[in-house]
Amino acid sequence: MENQMKIAAKGAMASRKRENLHFSINRSNISKRVRRNNFYRVLFSLSTVFAIGMLMILLYQVWIDSVGWLTPGFLTRNLSIFPEKAGIHGAILGTVYLMLVVIPVTILLGVATAIYLEEYATKGRIAAFIRTNITNLASVPSVIFGLLGLAVFGRLLGLGSSILAGGLTLSLLVLPIVVVAAQEALRAVPGFLREGSYAMGASKWTTIWRVVLPVALPGVLTGGILAVSRAIGETAPLVVLGIPTLIMRIPKSLGDDFTALPIQIYYWTLDTVLTREYANLAAATIVVLLIVLFMMNSVAIVIRNKYQRRF
Amino acid sequence: MTNEMKDTGIVYDVKGLDLWYGQDQALKNINMQIYKNQVTAVIGPSGCGKSTFVKTLNRMVENIPIVKIGGEILYHGENIFDKSVMVEELRTKVGMVFQKPNPFPKSIYENVLYGPKIHGIRDKKVHMEILETSLKAAALWDEVKDRLDDNAYGLSGGQQQRLCIARALAVQPEVILMDEPTSALDPIATQKIEDLINQLKEDYSIIIVTHSMQQAGRISDKTAFFLMGELIEYDDTSKIFSNPAKKQTEDYITGRFG
Incomplete structure (x- = not known):
């Protein structure tokens, strides 16, 4: 059983030599993809800032109004x-x-x-x-x-x-x-x-x-x-x-x-x-x-x- | 189970057992007798029904809602599918150890005493007795006796599996079902479990599912070979491995498939 598996594995290795691969990685666009990634990172962090900022404004106003009264x-x-x-x-x-x-x-x-x-x-x-x-x-x-x-x-x-x-x-x-x-x-x-x-x-x-x-x-x-x-x-x-x-x-x-x-x-x-x-x-x-x-x-x-x- | 144990040497008498998962038949007309104080190995390729068969012996398989069962399994002469049989009682006589060690996330102490406690044993002295006997029988006592209050998940995989065996032994079963108990363990831990099985058959009847034919050869007295839901051959292990009667058995054992 093990022998058979070894033979099968060898066959698979042989048919996957590098020159037989039918695709190539496109490296020319990489800087474009990096820029796009940065764009989304900024976009998402702005959303977070907006949400937290609003909450902060709310809390601040409440806090200011309550000062002196919360005894x-x-x-x-x-x-x-x-x-x-x-x-x-x-x-x-x-x-x-x-x-x-x-x-x-x-x-x-x-x-x-x-x-x-x-x-x-x-x-x-x-x-x-x-x-x-x-x-x-x-x-x-x-x-x-x-x-x-x-x-x-x-x-x-x-x-x-x-x-x-x-x-x-x-x-x-x-x-x-x-x-x-x-x-x-x-x-x-x-x-x-x-x-x-x-x-x-x-x-x-x-x-x-x-x-x-x-x-x-x-x-x-x-x-x-x-x-x-x-x-x-x-x-x-x-x-x-x-x-x-x-x-x-x-x-x-x-x-x-x-x-x-x-x-x-x-x-x-x-x-x-x-x-x-x-x-x-x-x-x-x-x-x-x-x-x-x-x-x-x-x-x-x-x-x-x-x-x-x-x- | 109300009958006194008739000591015929036969623990299980399986008669014409069929089992379906929905539309798919997983077991086809199984007939076999399982003997007392022997290790019975169940072998066969993946999906042949060997696990299903063993889980039928303590009716755990019925936890899957779509299962339908036909035929009979006599346990000491009584059909386990009879309406008067309570699965809870059957399972106190037929313990089970699983493929993956599955201790409870509790202390070692609580794991071993889980069975005795749920079955109404409250005496602390008896607890300590059961704890020591079960852990010794599972060859774990020396390794854990100083940390019985530690969580079971702090043990190694092999220790966890022996703890699960100790947990099963603590309710004093007659039969122990083992569903590939060493498949998640390293060779040394496997060796320990195999040694343990050899000792345990003095007092228990063991039915073990295994993927490893070497393991079946090393530890079992009888071997049952399953293929596509059928029991192809069932005989003394020495006979099965040296001179199988069926061609499919020979093909499987010599590694021509599976």
């Missing part, structure tokens, strides 16, 4: 009709409470859905249809989810404009993101690990719980955190739900009315025409919100880097 007192005081006495204590707490609803609901529902779709559902047409539509749901405008939340949670279940209603609405909004991220994380778990588990007599669930989920967890968490940080910044669904801004009381339970950081920004910006200083309050709130989002995204990146594939 420790701003974080601990509640709303007031006097701008210099107003704070966002209630809005911060509202956002925290919202997250207490959104995080468990989206992670549990999202991961369970992804496990079903990836591990249990047969790979037929119906499953493919559901998969496609979950991806589509992720691109439905958030105001539409607000209307859904208003109809189902606000009116039908009588939750009104409570934290629970807002949290469930935001959960629905970001659920597709979590599902898609979790699906991708599950799909990235190599088949040979599953096989190793099945071959030991493990059931499907045992395999998912002990082998697949631990390997997929960093991906699931990263997706989850990014989804939650999207939920934190959402305004439209809460506006539709009728979340008021003039809440003087601090919410104490999930059934209470509340206000949240993006809502606060929205109403203060609207009322800038009445009171000039509201623009500064809004800017200071934006800075707080951005810092929170930045920290959450950093955590997601750290998790992703720490648990990078080892096999």
Whole structure:
């Protein structure tokens, strides 16, 4: 067998002598191709500069407006009709409470859905249809989810404009993101690990719980955190739900009315025409919100880097 | 598997086994008996169905959704395709080692004890016993006893494969299926696995798929030659390699194809 292969290999070598090649490299145009490469490099770097530049201008303006207003007192005081006495204590707490609803609901529902779709559902047409539509749901405008939340949670279940209603609405909004991220994380778990588990007599669930989920967890968490940080910044669904801004009381339970950081920004910006200083309050709130989002995204990146594939 | 083991010396009795991947028939009317405490080698060119055959013995092949199976495989007299048979239970008796070492991304300790833990053994003392016995049986104990908590992916390829063997041994199977277990390993690691197989057949029945005829010759008692989904010849290894009955077998063994 080996001898035959050697003979065959020799034959192939002999027929590929240099003079038998039927093409020649065109070297005359090389400087033109190098110039074209430079053109594209400059073009693409300009696009990057534009995007980052715009972002920088935005951040700079917000920062300038917020200087002097973003004090420790701003974080601990509640709303007031006097701008210099107003704070966002209630809005911060509202956002925290919202997250207490959104995080468990989206992670549990999202991961369970992804496990079903990836591990249990047969790979037929119906499953493919559901998969496609979950991806589509992720691109439905958030105001539409607000209307859904208003109809189902606000009116039908009588939750009104409570934290629970807002949290469930935001959960629905970001659920597709979590599902898609979790699906991708599950799909990235190599088949040979599953096989190793099945071959030991493990059931499907045992395999998912002990082998697949631990390997997929960093991906699931990263997706989850990014989804939650999207939920934190959402305004439209809460506006539709009728979340008021003039809440003087601090919410104490999930059934209470509340206000949240993006809502606060929205109403203060609207009322800038009445009171000039509201623009500064809004800017200071934006800075707080951005810092929170930045920290959450950093955590997601750290998790992703720490648990990078080892096999 | 509820029957007490009838010690007829026959572990598997394969009767008229057919297997299709969708429209393509991968196994055609396979009939063979596999014996206890022997190493049975399955050889044949790529795509001949040898891997498929071995994966049918513990029903792993059914993880591919389009597979259809006909015929019977009796394991100690009981048809493994019977509705009353739970694949999970079958696989605790029939362990498997794969082509590419596939330890879990966990510690060496957790890898070996994966099987015992999922099958309900919680006693820490028993855990340590199983750990030591399995790793010793897989000839890995001396190399890893000081780093049982290290991740399995820190081991070399050959060590990983022996860890996978230890992992399979930890649930005390009767049969070990090996699907080209040395094809991803260097000659020295291969040698170690082959020595190990020779020791293991004292206690286990081993069915090994191999691409290397030299390997089949070195380690097996019986050899089955597959070609295009058919079992062409099945006999003592010495007979197959010295005096094959079929021309196709002779052609394959002497290297005229494959």
